[in-house]
Each structure stands twice: as structure tokens, then as C-alpha cells.
Amino acid sequence: MRASAVLAATCAMSVTGAAVPRDAAPAAHPWLAPDVAGGAVRGPCPMLNSLANHGYLARDGKSISMQDLIAGLGSALHFNESLVRTLGTPAFATSTTGNASTFNLDDIAKHNVIEHDGSLSRADFAVTGDAKTFNTTVWAETKGYLESGAAASDNKVGVATMASARSKRIATAKATNPSFNLTTSQVTVSLGESAVILGTIGQSYTAPAAPVEWLKVVFEEERLPFNEGWNTSADVITTAQVLGLSQLIATSSS
DSSP states (O other): OOOOSOOOOSEEEOTTSOEEEOOOOOTTSOOOOOOTTTTOOOOSOHHHHHHHHTTSSOTTOOSEEHHHHHHHHHHHHOBOHHHHHHHHGGGGGGOOSSOTTEEOGGGGGSBTTTBOSSOSSSOOHHHHSOSSSOOHHHHHHHHHHHHHHHTTTTTEEOHHHHHHHHHHHHHHHHHHOTTOOOOHHHHHHHHHHHHHHHHHHTTOSSSOOEEHHHHHIIIIIOOOOGGGTOOOOSSOBOHHHHHHHHHHHHHHHO
């Protein structure tokens, strides 16, 4: 779950073989591994974990407020305040901080609030008792679907590939977890999660094309792929855009 590699060089080859410039993480937000020995915590969301590892959220992953989310997701991902409030509000229902207006990243691992069965990179809680930690077996399955689907698209993941990977992971979870449960509201959350990571890393909420290698960086290293060529969106991302991509994924899944 924790990244062990240092930041790569700022210039490398693209997936097509052409030399392209890479934009290193902003100087104020270098990637640093979480200080677990010092008490840092991380949760089941690779994107939020990545933001904490870059310092867009508290590096210890603790006592995060709505204003912290608005500032962090706004700066790192260019999400507008309304979208951040929509995505972030449920997290406060999981808070163990003693302050209902803050939460810790590991709080959101509380089962059946935000965390749900059929994750792309975490095991179902009923199967392992741990839905927080990156699970190499679960991710290997998802990664295989993403790589297979992207092979015909310049190694980039689009809506159809993400939808297929998500559907197949849910099917596996259903088959291997006798207690599997994914409510209607959790389906909406699951679709939103897929939309956020696909649209953000694919740099479009209408026709995303996320390089598989960039997605691996987020899931495996919990790092934003600045070094690989990704940049924060120049355009503000809204709730309508995320919902629109969620619907595209849902439609492609049916």
C-alpha cells in the first residue's frame, strides 16, 4: 500500500515512445511516504491517500475538516466547492476524532457508510476483516481487466474499460463473499468513485483516456502522476461533470 519508489526523473518517454516533458509535483507538494511509525493514518480511498501523501491534506491523515477538503481537492484536482461538499459530507458521519466537523482518513473505512463491497483495490470487509488496506490480489484482478481493455486503445482506459473492470470486480466479490451487499446508494457511490478517478486521471469527464500506468501510480503508490505527465485540470470540475461520467459508466456497464 505504501509507495517505496522515489520520484522519477522529470523527463521520460511517453507510451508512444516520443519524448515528452514531465511536470514534477509542485515544490510545495512533494510526495512523501506517510509516517506510520509517527502515527499517520490512511484509509480505503487511494485518491484521498494520494492527496495526503502530497500534503494537499494533512500528511498525518488526521482531523480533516470540510475546509481542508475544499482547499485540498480544489488545489490538487480543481474540484469546485459544491462538488467537494457533495463528495465529502458523508465522511463526517464516520468520525472518531471527538469533533463531528473533522474526520481521520482511516475513519472512512467504517463498513457500509462510504466503504462498500466490490472495491477495485480493497477486499470486502466480510472476507478479510480489512477493507482499508490495499489488497494485492484484488488489485491484480482489476489491473488485469484494465490492461486487457486498454491494450486496444493505446494503453489508455476509457469509459467502456472502466465499466467492464468495475462490473467484473463486483461479480467476483458476489461470488466470493457470501455476505456481499451493495445497496442502491452504494452503487451510486461506487460509480462516483470510478468516475472521479477515471475523469481526473483521464483528464476529461466526457471522453476520458487514462493511461494505465498513471492509474497504477495512484492505486499502487498513492501518488499523483505528475512525474508521468499528468497535470491538475485547467478547468473547474463540477458535480454535474462527475454525475455525467458516472452515468456513462453505468450505461456502459448494462
